[in-house]
Amino acid sequence: QVQLVESGGGSVQAGGSLRLSCAASGSISGYYCLGWFRQFPGKEREGVALIELPRRTTVYADSVKGRFTISQDAATNTLYLQMNSLKPEDSAMYSCAAASGLCYWSTSRFPYWGQGAQVTVSS
Numbered sequence: 001q002v003q004l005v006e007s008g009g010g011s012v013q014a015g016g017s018l019r020l021s022c023a024a025s026g027s028i029s030g031y032y033c034l035g036w037f038r039q040f041p042g043k044e045r046e047g048v049a050l051i052e053l054p055r056r057t058t059v060y061a062d063s064v065k066g067r068f069t070i071s072q073d074a075a076t077n078t079l080y081l082q083m084n085s086l087k088p089e090d091s092a093m094y095s096c097a098a099a100s101g102l103c104y105w106s107t108s109r110f111p112y113w114g115q116g117a118q119v120t121v122s123s
Helices: none
Strands: 003-007 010-013 018-025 032-039 046-053 057-060 068-073 078-083 092-100 117-122
Touching: 003 092, 018 032, 018 092, 018 117, 032 068, 032 078, 046 068, 046 078, 057 068, 078 092
Parallel strands: 010 117
Antiparallel strands: 003 018, 018 078, 032 046, 032 092, 046 057, 068 078, 092 117
8 A cells, every 4th residue: 555645836936946745655666657647627637747666767748848857766755746947837736646567647547646736837
């Protein structure tokens, strides 16, 4: 069983930066997929970034490539999403997720989710 607790959301002006954190408790070892998803009001969740352990292979949605960076600190079992050059269209509820095995984007693939963190970017 894995529990995920997020922190770091908030409000920022366009062009600014925020870092989301996701502290994981429970066993995360071997092949594991950790990811960040976001949800706009009235829309389905969409994938933002994934990191596949143990190699730390990363993949990003086209809309955030070059601006967002996903990383994982194995020592503290914490997942991060560094968000730079934020745009108003990045405003959403961001959630971290975890699943054993290889990465792919489908939200149904992830049994473990954080509680969500609101990110608001003003123009």
